Amino acid sequence: MSKIENINMLDARNIKEDLAKEISNICNIGFLIESDDSQLLLKDCKKMNVGATVKAPKDIEVINYSGELEIDSEYLEGFSKPVIFIVSGSVTFKADMDSELIEEKIHFVAVQGNLICPKKLAGVIQSRCIVQGKVFKYNTGYIFFKNKFKLTNKFMASLPSKVKLSFNELVILEPMDKKLFEEKIANIQVLNRLVINGEVENIISEYVEDYYSIDKVILPKGSSNIIYIDNDIIINDSSIKKYNDSILFVEGEVEIDLEEDIKLEDYIKALYSEKIICSDKYYDRVKKILGSDDIEVEIINGKIVTNTGKLSFSGNMDQIQEQISIRNMGKLIFEENIDSDKVNKKVLSIINYGVIVVPDHIMGVVNSKLKENYGRVKSLEEASRDKKESEKVLYANLSELTL
Numbered sequence: 001m002s003k004i005e006n007i008n009m010l011d012a013r014n015i016k017e018d019l020a021k022e023i024s025n026i027c028n029i030g031f032l033i034e035s036d037d038s039q040l041l042l043k044d045c046k047k048m049n050v051g052a053t054v055k056a057p058k059d060i061e062v063i064n065y066s067g068e069l070e071i072d073s074e075y076l077e078g079f080s081k082p083v084i085f086i087v088s089g090s091v092t093f094k095a096d097m098d099s100e101l102i103e104e105k106i107h108f109v110a111v112q113g114n115l116i117c118p119k120k121l122a123g124v125i126q127s128r129c130i131v132q133g134k135v136f137k138y139n140t141g142y143i144f145f146k147n148k149f150k151l152t153n154k155f156m157a158s159l160p161s162k163v164k165l166s167f168n169e170l171v172i173l174e175p176m177d178k179k180l181f182e183e184k185i186a187n188i189q190v191l192n193r194l195v196i197n198g199e200v201e202n203i204i205s206e207y208v209e210d211y212y213s214i215d216k217v218i219l220p221k222g223s224s225n226i227i228y229i230d231n232d233i234i235i236n237d238s239s240i241k242k243y244n245d246s247i248l249f250v251e252g253e254v255e256i257d258l259e260e261d262i263k264l265e266d267y268i269k270a271l272y273s274e275k276i277i278c279s280d281k282y283y284d285r286v287k288k289i290l291g292s293d294d295i296e297v298e299i300i301n302g303k304i305v306t307n308t309g310k311l312s313f314s315g316n317m318d319q320i321q322e323q324i325s326i327r328n329m330g331k332l333i334f335e336e337n338i339d340s341d342k343v344n345k346k347v348l349s350i351i352n353y354g355v356i357v358v359p360d361h362i363m364g365v366v367n368s369k370l371k372e373n374y375g376r377v378k379s380l381e382e383a384s385r386d387k388k389e390s391e392k393v394l395y396a397n398l399s400e401l402t403l
Helices: 017-022 036-041 073-077 099-105 119-126 153-157 178-184 198-207 280-289 340-346 360-369 380-392
Strands: 002-011 023-034 046-055 061-071 083-093 106-112 115-118 129-131 135-138 143-150 163-172 185-197 216-219 226-229 233-236 246-250 253-257 268-272 275-278 296-299 303-307 310-313 324-328 331-334 347-352 355-358 370-373 376-379 393-402
Touching: 002 061, 017 023, 017 036, 023 083, 023 106, 046 106, 061 073, 073 099, 083 143, 099 106, 099 119, 115 119, 119 129, 119 135, 135 185, 153 178, 178 185, 178 198, 185 198, 198 216, 216 246, 216 268, 246 253, 268 280, 275 280, 280 296, 303 310, 324 331, 340 347, 340 360, 347 360, 355 360, 360 370, 360 376, 376 380
Parallel strands: 002 023, 002 393, 023 046, 061 083, 083 106, 083 115, 106 129, 115 135, 143 163, 163 185, 185 216, 226 246, 233 253, 246 268, 253 275, 275 296, 303 324, 310 331, 324 347, 331 355, 347 370, 355 376
Antiparallel strands: none
16 A cells, blocks of 8 residues: 655546545645545545645646736636636736636636735635635735735826825835825725834824834834845844944844844934744843844854754764754754764754754753654654655655646
8 A cells, every 4th residue: 555645736536446445644734635536545544734725627627826816807717617726826816807707717716825916806715715824805906916015205206196006015214204195195005014204103093094003014113224124034144234323123033143242223224024043142132132022033142053954964074163053944964973972062052943863872961952842753763664654655756747
């Protein structure tokens, strides 16, 4: 008997009887598409960790898409019969269609991510959807911007008068021309989050729908040097010197990796981010510049080693010259010949989001170093057994598989 595992989209509608008899286990599947026949043939097959199951006739076409899919009337009209959309990412429906077109062309939509649609079509769209994420509904008659958008005076100057705008995420950092804003903007809808310079709050607040209830970040007034960064950053002895009494707004994690005795507040007035990683030494200084009490601060001592792929340690760990803290988001392997005392002395802590493979003689040491474990720790013997069992896998690690 064989198994199928780690498939994003598995279409089993047309599976043959002889193949079905071979399969005992289907696991770790993002989307499983079945027919009446396939459900009968696979009735004795164990199905575990399946994100979403869709039952559909055999003759319906499946569109498997990864990323940001935008669906408008012209796109749908190109299909001669109903289709199924399987999307790993986000789906945005434009407002240029009616419910009849959706009912005619869409059999089903399964989304691992966010669904964005016009309010007027939300009912008919959601009745044909499974969404493993959030649903955002924008107002009819509004110009919609699905990506994070920076509103500037230059952009507003290009608009006709009194337009209605809808944003998934809206960022306003630069000083706002009040006269221009009032001339060009009739109303603003924010679906997800608003980030604004406190200096412009009194200008825009009355124009933003449900202003006081939406998710928003208001940066301090009098902020002339706001720096917006849309990914993770590391602040070290060199990079910190480019900031000058700045407010940093970071859409990601900030790692503080300073060796010199530097006062953060001399360079950074306020820091906003999803998460800040620092050592005990800098925790009190980080607290002084936190832009919000809601920001998570993770304290890690020693040199931070972040693994997102595969990392192995063996013997005396000679490649490590100082004490380290490991953030594992991939596969971390301690080889059989690893010295237990060296692991104990050189590794201060481990935060695990992935897989750690450990020989039995240092299992206790590694477990004592685990500060947080969101992944899996297994012995070398268990890993070897998993590898042997993987030889019985029929299909694995595919984006799409049709049986």
